Amino acid sequence: MILCITHSRDFYNIDIFFEYLKSKNIPYFRLNSDNINNNQKISISENGFELTDESGNTVHSEEITAVWHRKSWRIDIPEELDESFRKIFLKEYSTLRYNVLTALENVPWINPFENENKIDGNKMLQLNIAQKHGLTVPKTIFSNDADKITAFFHKYCKGKMVAKLHGVISKSMGGEHLLSTNIIDEDSLENIADVEYCPMIFQPYIEKEYELRIVYLDEEFFTGKINNSENADWRIAQGNYFWSEYHLPENIKQNLTAMMKEMGLYLGAIDVIKGKDGQYYFLEVNPQGEWGMLQKDLNFPIAQRIADNLIKRMKTNE
Structure with missing residues (x-):
């Protein structure tokens, strides 16, 4: 059985993958990473784990012979959960998820x-x-130091520099909720001191x-x-x-x-x-x-x- 770790709103790529597995008579199990929370029943022992997903489907770790780590999303927190308990809820479920995934390290993974x-x-x-x-x-600096970034700009960037986050807010290829890559020129360089609140990667514009x-x-x-x-x-x-x-x-x-x-x-x-x-x-x-x-x-x-x-x-x- 191939385990596919994805998220509850994933479609198209994952649908093609599952249809192809069906055509090859290969069993599979879809695990929505954002729903590894109170919507699922999970028990881990020294011999592996048993997991029942939000739809009532159950899988045992010994059944899993390969894993595609398609995507992991942030675990959903129940709206009704008290604000004071949310941090510990997320921490403990994240730890539980990590234990589930690392229990499978001896089977083939992508990646x-x-x-x-x-x-x-x-x-x-x-x-x-x-x-x-x-x-x-490209020449690159990852920094929150305005002086170092300014020196980098004048030495390597010929008047035009790209600034981007190390991570992205959304991995959507359509651009929805995606924080734009910013262009820095001589005029906008004067505001570079704000970088101390958000370190960024800087490269010359190509x-x-x-x-x-x-x-x-x-x-x-x-x-x-x-x-x-x-x-x-x-x-x-x-x-x-x-x-x-x-x-x-x-x-x-x-x-x-x-x-x-x-x-x-x-x-x-x-x-x-x-x-x-x-x-x-x-x-x-x-x-x-x-x-x-x-x-x-x-x-x-x-x-x-x-x-x-x-x-x-x-x-x-x-």
Whole structure:
């Protein structure tokens, strides 16, 4: 049985994945990460766990032979819960969820849980590993120090700098509730002192030809190009943007593969800019990044390939 960890509002990608498993007669269990709370019944012992979900479906850990960690969302807190108890509710259910997931560490995962957390939570580590494996990365500073950021601006940015959060408020590819990537120029630099309330990542603005969303899956690549050369982030810009299939140069594929292997990831959504200077600039990899638009618009069989990867590895693990 393949366990898919997702959230209660997930659809499309996950539906294709489940339909494909049905066609292969592979059993599966959907675990909504945001509902691992009082809506589910969970018991963990030294021999594993038993979980009954919000719909009354029950799974035992010994039945699970592979895991796709599709997405983890924040655990929902009941509205009726007293405000003074909310913090401990969230802490204890988060701990319970962590214990459930780590009880399965000996079966094949996409992606291994601890590897994914480490990489997703450290963009600077991502840049270091990417650079180590021959990828071009922008000059970067992650800081709350206005003086250091100002010095960085004048030394590297030629009058234009990108500021972005380490994380995002929403991972929606449609831009809903997404905090925009900000452009800093000489005029807005005077307000940079406010960064002490919210540390951000700063990089020189790259004049680009286009952006690439690359889905890496265990040495296989599915790459979409979007015709955005003017806006810092196409997800929140208004415009006539569309996806087209793109073939990466072999050396970029080799470098990305080496990077992903060192990170210990089977799957990741990678953002790359093709600069007007001809360089491919690695920006980041999101282990749980979105790719449904590539499956839908370009007919890439990504969900099916994820299933195939898990089926192959769980059979090898038997």
